[in-house]
Amino acid sequence: MTISASLVKELRDKTGAGMMDCKSALSETDGDVEAAIDWLRKKGLSKAAKKAGRVAAEGLVGVAAEGKSGALVEVNSETDFVARNEQFQEMVLNIASLAAEAAGDVAALLAQDYPGKTITVEDYVKEMVGTIGENMSVRRTAALAVSDGVVGTYVHAQIVPGLGKIGVLVALESKGKNTEELTELGRMIAMHIAATNPVALNLDGVPEETLEREKAILADKNKGKPPQVLEKILAGGLKSYGKENCLLDQAFVHDPSKSVSQALKEAEGKVGAPIEITGYVRFALGEGIEKKEDDFAAEVAAAAGG
Template structure:
């Protein structure tokens, strides 16, 4: 059985917005499994917000570079936000993104070995570590190729805090593609369409929604219709083409793109630091540790 620690309770509170006692009770009920505790809270209508653990902040920049029928999206991290405003760091990020497009590496190992004017990408990042005085890491990249009858949409939000690269088929209008990229940056869909949602995810969500409906005391004969309605709403919220378009909420993204004779083939969205646990210092604990010495 997992021990329900104060740190675990805090993590669940941060992720769901519930009170301390509710978080503790949920963890005790599921023997300390935080994923099951989130479901437990949702099933009982107590989770206020899905503050996802993969939104923990880390610093750095993401970037997009497009050259003809090839494009790349890159994230490079630093220890502090101050470094992301450093001209040398910004130049490094831009150059790495361009070099990934031109060299077409298959993986990170190959990317770090890409030849540059001063050595390799790997050696230039090591040099940046020394000169800037912080740990600089090339975290991830993706490279995309398109046909002539297609368009890339590139968008950077907050100077590179969020980067989006979208690919539309059936149009060469980059402005249309960029509008879709802006929407993705703002709304953060998980999939292009609901067809991409796995059966496992649908089954999991259906279970949660079923428990919600039953705990609300709804009659059994209407529970099934409620679940289906709520499941459709959930799928629309996470699927790009079903979402209300931010520039015109009267139409979906799918309808907007179709009106231009196009379809969404793919998108990639990098938000700097997502999924990286950032060190948190507890000042009170630090002071007490010194007092108790």
């Protein structure tokens, strides 16, 4: 019989199994959804839905870059043990290789065909949930590109090339011919970004509410001072904030005697042309995810009947 797309979707929603597995199950059971669920369970393919509610805050950040473009992806799992699984690592690398085309859109990335398979990235991840037995998800992605120059990269706590706990991209626009020197500079600045986690490229890029909060703190500390004095204090305070938090104004971690902008200027002679940082992205694994520390203990207690 012909299996409709809506029937496949219904089975997927109920089981979390991959699209092709759902289609096979429905074909084997003449379109009977309940029988198809049992078929999938017998095959061990109906695990994803059971895992979907569990917190996935571990995993890996994948980085893929080639010349003028680069991309980041964060793929989460429940435990760090899975991050050391070669199948999981291969999956993250393959997803990262597609991420530049998705241009930062997770939905677009999930809809792409998984390399070497006839299913989407989304369905392949669900199949891996069934295979490995942990909840996992493609949480976010980002991409950068330049017209001329390079996209520098750095991976911190690297497990294998291109995979680690922190991933950074930095876009360096330059018409300089010494791309080897520019690529190395990009790597060093990406390392700096990994270490310092700047708020913005410069003060102009800092959210207005953040600047207003800094001004309010300074004003409160200097109550009663004449307006003209307070104005200078606020200006000086924001300049100090920029040196601590804005990439171009920060002391370069590889040589704290100069700022990042000074390091860029000095490198222009070797590269052969002016250099401009047009953007950067930093992903730290699990940042912003609320981890439930008691999940594992609760599961053990439940299994023990406690």
